[in-house]
Amino acid sequence: MPDWLKDAVFYEIYPQTFCDSNGDGIGDIKGIESKLDYVMSLGCNAIWLNPVYDSPFMDAGYDVRDYYKVAERYGTNDDLKHLFETAHEKGIKILLDLVPGHTSDQNEWFLKSKRPEKNDYTGRYIWTDCVWEAPPQYRLLCGITDRDGNYMVNYFSSQPALNYGFNKITHPAWQKSPTDPDCVATVEALKDIMRYWLNMGCDGFRVDMADSLVKNEDGEKPETCKVWKNVRAMLDKEFPDAAIVSEWCNPKVSVGAGFHSDFYLDHDTNGYRILFRDKNWETGECKAVFGKNGKGDITKFLDEYLDDLKGTKGKGYISFITCNHDTPRMTRMFSELEAKIAYSFIFMMPGVPFLYYGDEIGMKYMEGLTSKEGGFSRTGTRTPMQWDSTANCGFSTADADKLYLPVDTGADAVTVEKAEADPDSILNTLRKVIAIRHENTDLQSDGDFEVIYAVKEKYPFIFKRGEFFIAVNPTEDVQKAPFAFDCNTVFEIGNHSREGSYLVMQPQTISLLRLEK
Ligand code: TEU
Ligand code: CA
Numbered sequence: 001m002p003d004w005l006k007d008a009v010f011y012e013i014y015p016q017t018f019c020d021s022n023g024d025g026i027g028d029i030k031g032i033e034s035k036l037d038y039v040m041s042l043g044c045n046a047i048w049l050n051p052v053y054d055s056p057f058m059d060a061g062y063d064v065r066d067y068y069k070v071a072e073r074y075g076t077n078d079d080l081k082h083l084f085e086t087a088h089e090k091g092i093k094i095l096l097d098l099v100p101g102h103t104s105d106q107n108e109w110f111l112k113s114k115r116p117e118k119n120d121y122t123g124r125y126i127w128t129d130c131v132w133e134a135p136p137q138y139r140l141l142c143g144i145t146d147r148d149g150n151y152m153v154n155y156f157s158s159q160p161a162l163n164y165g166f167n168k169i170t171h172p173a174w175q176k177s178p179t180d181p182d183c184v185a186t187v188e189a190l191k192d193i194m195r196y197w198l199n200m201g202c203d204g205f206r207v208d209m210a211d212s213l214v215k216n217e218d219g220e221k222p223e224t225c226k227v228w229k230n231v232r233a234m235l236d237k238e239f240p241d242a243a244i245v246s247e248w249c250n251p252k253v254s255v256g257a258g259f260h261s262d263f264y265l266d267h268d269t270n271g272y273r274i275l276f277r278d279k280n281w282e283t284g285e286c287k288a289v290f291g292k293n294g295k296g297d298i299t300k301f302l303d304e305y306l307d308d309l310k311g312t313k314g315k316g317y318i319s320f321i322t323c324n325h326d327t328p329r330m331t332r333m334f335s336e337l338e339a340k341i342a343y344s345f346i347f348m349m350p351g352v353p354f355l356y357y358g359d360e361i362g363m364k365y366m367e368g369l370t371s372k373e374g375g376f377s378r379t380g381t382r383t384p385m386q387w388d389s390t391a392n393c394g395f396s397t398a399d400a401d402k403l404y405l406p407v408d409t410g411a412d413a414v415t416v417e418k419a420e421a422d423p424d425s426i427l428n429t430l431r432k433v434i435a436i437r438h439e440n441t442d443l444q445s446d447g448d449f450e451v452i453y454a455v456k457e458k459y460p461f462i463f464k465r466g467e468f469f470i471a472v473n474p475t476e477d478v479q480k481a482p483f484a485f486d487c488n489t490v491f492e493i494g495n496h497s498r499e500g501s502y503l504v505m506q507p508q509t510i511s512l513l514r515l516e517k
Contacts, residue, residue, distance in 0.1 A: 002204070002241045004046075004093060005260055005317065007444045009347065009434055010354040011044035014325050015052050015074055016060070016373075016404050017384040018357055020396035026404045027384070027395075029075040033083050036090055038416070042360060042427075043434030046093040048206045048245070050325055052080065056106050058158040059374040060325070060382075062097075062208060063104035067193045077200070084201030095245065096197055098205035100190050101212040102154035102161050109189075110160055114145040123182025124189075125160045126152040126215065129174040138215075149174070154212055156374055162186050164227060167217040178214050178223045187227055191234050204235075204243035210259065211248045225257035232258025245319060245352070251308045255316030261352045262312075263319045266327045271304040272320070276342050279333045286333060289461075290342040292508060294475030298454045298461045309350065309449060317445050320346045323356040326378050332365035340426045341474055341493055341510045347433045348470050348512060350449050355430070358385055361419045362426045364408060372405055383408060388417040429493065436491055436512065442466025453481040460505045469513040471496065473505035480504050487513035 019031030029052065039047060051061030054069040061071065070077050087094050103110055112121035127149040134140050140150040141157060154161035163186055165178035176183055194205065214223035228246075235242050243261070248254040249270060251262040264272035274296065278288040289296030308318055322343050323329050330339045339362060346353050366380040375382055384407040387394030392407045393415055400406070407413075419427035437443045442465050452462040452469065460473040460481050469487060473479040473494070483503035489496075494509025505511070 001260060001316075002243045004203075004241070005243055005352055006441075006446055007438060008046045008093065008243075008352050009042075009044050009437065010046045010048050010095075010319075010352065011039050011042065012048045012050070012321075012324060012354055012356045014050050014357060014382055016050075017382055017395070019385065019387075020398065023397040024073070025396050025398035025402040026073050028073065029070070029079040029083050033079075033086055036087055036092060039092065040090055041431070042355065043431060043438060044355060045091055046095065046203070047087065048095045048354065049097060051097045051099060056104055056158070057373045058104065059156050060372075062099055062155070063102075063106075063159050063374075064099050065104045065106045066108070067103075068196060081200050084203075088201065093203035093243075095204045095206050095243065096202045097208060098190075098194065098244075099208045100162070101209045102159040105158050105160055113160075114147050114151070116146045116148065123176070123180070124163055124186060126163045127174060128171075133171075133174065135171060152215075154209070161215070162213075164213040164215075165223065166215045167221075167223045170216065175215075178226065187230060191231060194231070194235075195238065198239045198242055203241070204239075204245070204260075206245045206247065207259070208247055210246035210254060211250070220253050225253065228254075228257040228259065251316070251318045252311035255312045259316060261317035261319045263321060263324075263354075265321075265324075271301040271308075274301045276330055277327075277333070288333070290334070290338060290345070290472075290474045292335070292338050292474060292476045294459055294477060296474075297457045298459075299456045302451060302454055306451070317351040319352045319354055320349050321354040321356065322346055322359040323381065324354070325356070325382055327381060328377075329356070329359060329363060329365040329381050331359075331362055332380075336362050336426065337493075337508055338474065340429055341472070341508060343426060343430060344433045344491075344493060344510055345470065345472060347430065347437055348443060348465070348468075350445060350447055350465070352445050356381075358383075360427050360430050361386065361414045361416055363414060366406070366408060369405065379405065386413055386415045388415050432491060433512075440466075440468070442468055453483065460503070460509075462503070467515045469511075469515075471503060471505060471509075471511045471513065473507065473509045476507045478504065478506060485513075486516040488516055490514045 018027040021030035052074045053064045054066035054071045055061045109121050109124050113125045131143050139153050142150040152161040165183040166175040169175045245261045246254040246259040248262050249265040254262040266277050275289045279286040287295045366383050369379045372379050383405045384395035419425035447465045450464040452464050454461040459475050459479040462471045480502045491512040495506040496511045497504045
């Protein structure tokens with residue numbers, strides 16, 4: 001286990017829209033490098049960089065054309081190496097985004113695989129044995145290559161699925177076992193890609209759709225887990241300080257398979273959605289625990305979380321995110337104050353937390369944008385970072401119509417500059433919370449977590465982490481709970497008081513309390 005994860009606080013950067021250094025309207029690596037001090041000023045000591053590889057950008061770079069080359073629009077491999085070096089000088093780690101499940105259909109491997117004559121890449125992707133073979137349960141693209149077969153896609157149609165084999169083989173003529181030499185070769189190719197970037201200086205990977213490798217597997221996915229155990233064994237031997245964080249949203253399984261941490265995602269019925277994102281957009285009804293209407297149920301979250309925590313204890317972490325590039329920003333449904341309370345809570349929780357660029361200033365989800373590079377409904381979460389009051393909010397010197405996506409330049413648009421000047425801004429609030437986390441191991445990734453007060457459909461809720469208590473009342477009403485500890489206030493949004501053996505919390509309050517010694 002890389003030691004640095006114990007106190008890691010991540011910042012996710014979407015390279016397209018973070019900072020444009022050369023005025024061509026799109027963010028780049030030099031731009032990111034110029035903002036490392038800003039990232040540090042937040043208390044973030046690690047970065048997850050969305051894909052920067054060469055790509056035709058049908059899915060914003062998750063369609064990799066060349067795993068070994070930085071996309072020209074972001075710079076060069078040397079620029080990325082320089083970014084790693086500069087980040088390391090400042091004590092910042094960088095995870096690249098690894099896309100193991102599929103490539104672009106423009107990838108050299110695929111161009112070879114689709115040739116009619118047999119070659120080294122024939123079995124690198126999943127192909128049926130002739131074009132007339134197209135079982136409807138698989139997502140196959142049919143009759144569009146010279147090769148006599150149909151190929152499976154893993155996400156969009158431009159993303160053919162790499163071949164890691166099948167767990168349950170239903171069509172033996174073309175489905176391979178994960179131990180087939182072709183599938184083994186895919187895993188070895190993946191490990192080589194990892195070695196290349198780790199040797200260049202990256203600190204590990206966020207792993208895209210990590211659960212999607214071996215096909216015809218449900219639930220605990222034993223064969224996909226074997227692949228990751230193999231990868232982890234390589235890391236432990238060759239790069240023991242490198243971290244892998246999975247996009248899986250099933251921490252007991254993914255951590256068991258070797259991931260150091262796993263993301264909670266905005267998936268149906270997941271505890272993360274119950275906390276921060278449970279809103280029915282048709283009826284407008286919000287049942288999120290952190291909604292100010294107070295319609296949430298903290299126990300539904302805890303049922304899942306406590307079990308996941310127990311199942312991962314001592315082996316790996318759960319990652320709470322403020323948002324990511326696939327998810328509407330919380331400000332789409334939450335007011336600034338609701339979001340500030342929710343984000344603050346995230347950085348008080350165990351595991352390795354992630355802050356999505358722009359959330360720290362309360363950037364909006366931009367409604368109504370035309371899809372960009374396969375973003376579709378995700379596009380509104382990917383707009384340029386708002387730095388200051390100069391043109392394009394300081395993101396780029398290009399003409400506004402040349403920007404990758406429009407910048408929110410409305411009069412009420414938040415910027416880093418405005419947020420810096422306001423002591424109560426989300427920005428300055430998160431700086432405080434994250435600083436307190438760094439100062440106290442109790443509040444870091446490994447610290448304990450205990451429920452003090454959490455009752456079905458009631459507020460507030462109170463958790464204990466070592467010497468600290470986190471008490472939260474996101475609702476617009478005063479809420480009370482029995483609480484028998486003598487404490488000092490370490491941090492607070494809102495206000496609380498004591499009434500005998502009760503903790504009385506004013507509307508929309510989060511308090512971090514510390515046991516009196
Ligand atoms: O996302 C996979 C994933 O889980 C998505 O289906 C997600 O739920 C959806 O985008 C929500 O709107 C990963 C990447 O994060 C995403 O950006 C890529 O497009 C996708 O894999 C394919 O590589
Ligand atoms: Ca640029």
